[in-house]
Amino acid sequence: MSKLPHDRKSKIEYWQDIPWKRAEKVVFSLQRRIYQASQRGDVKAIRRLQKLLLRSFFAKAIAVRRVTQDNQGKKTAGIDGIKSLNPKQRLELVYTLNPLTGKAKSVRRVWIPKPGKGSRPLGGSLRVRTHQEDEKRPLGIPTMEDRARQCLVKLALEPEWEARFEPNSYGFRPGRSCQDAIEAIFNALRYKTAYVIDADIAKCFDKINHNILLKKLNTFPAMRRQIKAWLTSEIKDGFELFPSKEGTPQGGVISPLLANIALHGLEKCLKTWIRGKTLRYPNGRTMALKHREQTLGVIRYADDFVIIHKDIEIIKEAKEITKTWLSNLGLELKPEKTRICHTFNWHEKEKPGFDFLGFNIRHYKTGRHHANKTTKGEIKPYTLHIKPTKEACLKHYREISLIIDRLKAAKQEVLISKLNSIIRGWSNYYRYSVCSEIFNKIDYQIFWKLKKWADKRHPNKTWKFKKPKYWKTIENNNWVFTNGKSSLIKHKKNYDETKNKTRKKGRKNQGEIFKKVQDVRSPYDGDTIYWSSRLGKHPNMPTSKAKLLKWEDGKCPHCGLNFKHEDVMEIDHITPRKAGGGSSYKNLQLLHRHCHDEKTREDFKLIAEYQNRKELEKQHNKSIKWFNDLFSQEKWKWINDTPVLISVRDKNHVSEEPYEVKVSRTVLKTSRRGDSLT
Ligand SMILES: [Zn+2]
Secondary structure (H helix, E strand, O other): OOOOOOOHHHHOOOHHHOOHHHHHHHHHHHHHHHHHHHHOOOHHHHHHHHHHHHHOHHHHHHHHHHHHHHOOOOOOOOOOOOOOOOHHHHHHHHHHOOOOOOOOOOEEEEEEEOOOOOOOOOOOOOOOOOHHHHOEEEEEEOOHHHHHHHHHHHHHHHHHHHOOOOOOEOOOOOOOOHHHHHHHHHHHHOOOOOEEEEEEEOOHHHHOOHHHHHHHHOOOHHHHHHHHHHHOOOEEEOOEEEOOOOOOOEOEOOHHHHHHHHOOOHHHHHHHHHHOOOOEOOOOOEOOHHHHHHHOEEEEEOOEEEEEEOOHHHHHHHHHHHHHHHHOOOOOEOOOOOEEEEOOOOEOOEOOOEEEOOEEEEEEEOOOOOOEEOOOOOEEOEEEEEEEOHHHHHHHHHHHHHHHHHOOOOOHHHHHHHHHHHHHHHHHHHOOOOOHHHHHHHHHHHHHHHHHHHHHHOOOOOHHHHHHHHEEEEOOEEEEEEOOOOEOOOHHHHHHHHHHHHHOOOOOOOOOOOOOOOOOOOHHHOOHHHHHHHHHOOOOOOHHHHHHHHHOOOEOOOOOOEOOOOOOEEEEEOOOHHHOOOOOHHHEEEEEHHHHHHHHHHHHHHHHHHHHHHHHHHHHHHHHHHHHHHHOOOOEEEEOOEEEEOOOOOOOOOOEEOOOOOOOOOOOEEOOOOOOOO
C-alpha cells in the first residue's frame, strides 16, 4: 500500500480512470496511522507518514478533486484568474503538484460583509445585506494551484492535530458542529447558575503572531518553510500589492486549521490553573482535583469562546490568565465586547444571560409548581433556556421580507421555493433550542407579509378572491401558502415534526434532544458506525437527505464508499427528470457531489436516447393520425364499388374527383389535361 504508483504515471491518462475508491481507502488509512502515531506521541512516525502522504499520487488526486469539484467556493478565482479546470487540466495539476516548494503565489483580496456577533456562522444560499453588516472583512483567495497544495498539506496535518486538540473546541473540526458547542454549554449550566466570561478576541485572524504559530506547529523544516510562505504571501488588492506581516490569510483551505492550532491550549492552561486552586465542597471539605477541573467550563468555537464558573472571583482571575495567554500570541480581548455576566441575576448593570453562535443562553425563574430538581433532589427555582437571539430572528425575518418584496411580480412557486430553502436551513439550525414560541411568531409575521404581497398583486380584487387563490387547507393545516403543487414550510411544523419523533419514545414537552459528540472522538479513529450514525442526525442535514442516507446505509451508491463529514452530498434523480423520471423517493438517491457530476454526464446519453425515442413516437403518432384522418368515413365514399376521396387536405394538390357532369360514368376525370384511362 505504501508503494504508491510511480509507474502509474504512465498508465492513467484520463481523470475518470483514477480508481477513486482505492484512492480514498489508501489516503484514509494513512491518515488514520498519522492519527494513531500522534496519539502515542511517536513524532518520527508522524513525520514519516506525513511525507509519504504528501508524495502519494492518490492524495494529490483527492486534494485536486476537493478544491476543483467539491468545494463550495470552487468558482472564485485567484490572482491568475483561473476559476475552474477541465478534467485534462485537473490531471495535469495532479502530476505537477508539488506541495513543499517553500513558495506561494500572492493572494487576491476580496471584501465580504462581516457577520455580526451573535449571528449564526453558516449562511443561507442567498445573502442579504442588512444595516448591521456594513463592517467588512478581508478574504485572501489563493490561486487554484495553491489551494490544491494547501488542501494536500491539510490532509497530512489535520489527523496529527485532531489527536491533540482539546475536547471542548468545536469550530472547523471534522465531525463537530455549532450544536455540539451549544450542547456543551447546556451540560455545563444544566444544574447550576454561574458567572460567564463572554469573550471576543480583537481581529483574531489578522493578528496572530507568525513565529509563535510556527513554533507551536513544531513540524519538519520543509513543511515549516511552506507554511511560512503561505502566511507571508503578498496580498493583491486591485492593482496594489501588500506584504503580510501578521495573521493567517482568511479564505485559504488551511487557514481554519492554522487558527485552531494557534488557539490550541487555552482550555488546558485554564484547567491546570484551577487544579492549583483550593476549592471546597459545600460541606467545607477540600475538593478533589478531578472535581475542581469539572467546575470550570471552557467552550471554544474557532475564535469565539466562553468561560463558565460559579465563583465570581475565579472568573475574574481566569480573565486575567486568558489575557496573558492571548498576549503571548499577539492577541488581546476586545474590551467593549468582552463582558462578565451571570446567567440568572443582574451583575453590575449587565443583563443576565449571554449570546453564543446565534443562541441566547439564560436561566429563567420558574414558578413554584414548575420547579425542577437537581440530581441530588434539591429544588432549583430556575430553568435553562437556550433560544435563538433577537438579532438572529430579526435578521432572518428581514431576509425573508426582502425576498418577498423583490419577488412581487414572480410566480407563486418561485417565491415558495426561494423561501423554503431559507426557512428550512434556519429552522433546522435552531430546532434543538427552545424555539416553539419564536417559530410561531415568525410564521405569523410571514403570513402578514404574504398577505400584503397578495394585496399588491390584485389591488382591485376582494379578499374572497385572493384567499382561496393563494391559501388552502391541507391535512388539518389551515392557511397553507400553496399553489397546489408545492407549499410553504412553516417553522413551527418543521419543529413539531422533530418533536413528535421523540415524543413516541416517551419524552414529553421536549424538542428533540441533540446528542453531543463524545469528548475525545475524531473521525480519524476509524469508527465508521459511530460517525455515520452521527452524520444522519447532523443538525444541518435535511430530513430528505437523512432518510436517503439511512436507506443507503451511509454509503454512496455510485462509488460504494462511506460518506464522511467533509463530503458534500447531493440528491440525484436515478432516472433523470428529463428522461421521464419522477420526484418520489423511489427515484432519488444521495451521492457525493463529484459522483453526482459523473452520474449527470452519464445521464446525458440517457436523456438523448429518451428524447430520440420520444421524437420517433411523436412522428409515428403523427403519421397514424394523418392516416386515420385520411381514411375516416367523412373523407371518402364508395362510389360504384370504388373508394373515392371526397376532399383532400391540400387544396392546391392535384387531385382526382368524380366527374360531376356525368355521375353515371365510372371513369374518373383527372384534373390534368390529357387522356383518361382507356
Ligand atoms: Zn460517491
